[in-house]
């Protein structure tokens with residue numbers, strides 16, 4: 001079947017046989033310093049490297065506000081054109097989000113593809129999505145990004161340039177792509193995802209029925225989340241030194257010292273200014289974090305500015321509705337940056353410093369997770385009739401029994417139980433309190 005949307009999606013994958021040559025553009029706005037913009041461009045450089053392209057030049061400009069036509073000033077845009085010719089660049093990538101009109105004007109003036117950070121991130125996600133749900137989520141985000149950018153006319157100009165990151169959309173493929181059909185596709189993907197989401201919910205429910213607490217590993221991309229999951233559970237998840245290696249969550253059972261086991265999930269990494277459409281599309285996969293009892297927030301101690309990464313992660317957590325889930329900060333890669341890890345540790349009470357590679361600090365991490373899980377599990381008192389041995393057995397299986405006593409009406413049990421178990425056993429619950437006894 002000739003499906004322009006599939007082509008649109010497939011064609012955003014990076015052609016790995018040639019490495020595109022890219023010029024990066026950053027704008028230093030009021031209240032921001034040059035260093036900050038430099039760091040952001042360094043990260044953008046790593047992003048385009050992950051996408052399969054090379055930085056061949058960089059341009060920055062100080063401005064009060066973006067120029068409505070070109071984002072940078074017109075003079076600077078001509079300077080950018082010169083630079084592109086000099087370094088033989090294929091594509092220009094702006095660190096800031098470009099409006100569709102700015103993108104169009106820039107491409108016309110430069111005679112080459114102009115895209116923004118969002119397009120690069122979408123492109124990397126398109127390369128790394130493997131499951132049905134992951135692929136549908138990325139496709140949806142891509143189509144939402146492309147829809148307002150579809151233009152007639154630009155296709156001819158662009159097709160002479162050849163393909164490039166983010167440039168191979170429907171608008172560029174000489175195909176008469178009509179918005180209506182893209183909108184239909186968006187509607188279909190939204191429906192499919194809703195369906196997949198419901199399935200995931202069901203799986204989540206059966207997990208909840210297992211009565212185990214759930215813990216999710218969250219954090220900035222490349223912080224070492226998958227390495228930690230592998231170290232703790234031998235999950236065999238792909239962990240590599242590239243951004244967004246993980247898009248699909250993996251869950252494994254983790255035994256805690258002297259406590260009940262928990263379910264531990266790895267999640268997609270976050271990055272500064274993660275495209276909103278992408279967060280929106282990934283809400284279902286990220287729901288595992290929202291529904292967790294505890295978040296292990298893994299921080300890369302070797303990062304230039306770990307605090308700003310922590311901040312970026314908090315922003316995304318807020319956005320997906322996980323802002324109020326209890327969090328345990330874990331400073332990883334302590335083997336590479338022991339001083340930073342120590343500093344962060346002393347500044348954040350209750351945190352742990354580890355190395356997911358050497359195993360240093362892991363015992364303390366497990367102890368801390370156990371403590372935190374006990375502290376947040378709820379202590380309930382149940383009164384179970386004598387003929388309901390099955391209920392007594394399930395309390396023992398699903399929670400931690402603190403004490404039992406025989407009363408006239410039945411067995412009185414005090415136990416720490418997860419929310420799911422409490423919900424299921426609600427008819428026997430006579431009182432409950434949060435935290436320790």
Ligand SMILES: Nc1nc2c(ncn2[C@@H]2O[C@H](COP(=O)(O)OP(=O)(O)OP(=O)(O)O)[C@@H](O)[C@H]2O)c(=O)[nH]1
Pocket residue numbers: 219220221222223224225226227228238239240241242243244245246247268269270332333334335336354355356357358
């Ligand atoms: N030296 C050292 N390297 C680490 C440590 N933890 C992770 N790494 C390395 O850091 C890189 C990224 O690790 P991942 O586990 O893939 O990171 P992630 O957070 O899952 O990343 P994404 O899934 O891409 O968001 C890999 O090359 C790991 O080997 C650590 O404690 N010490």
Ligand SMILES: [Mg+2]
Pocket residue numbers: 225226227238239245246266
């Ligand atoms: Mg990972």
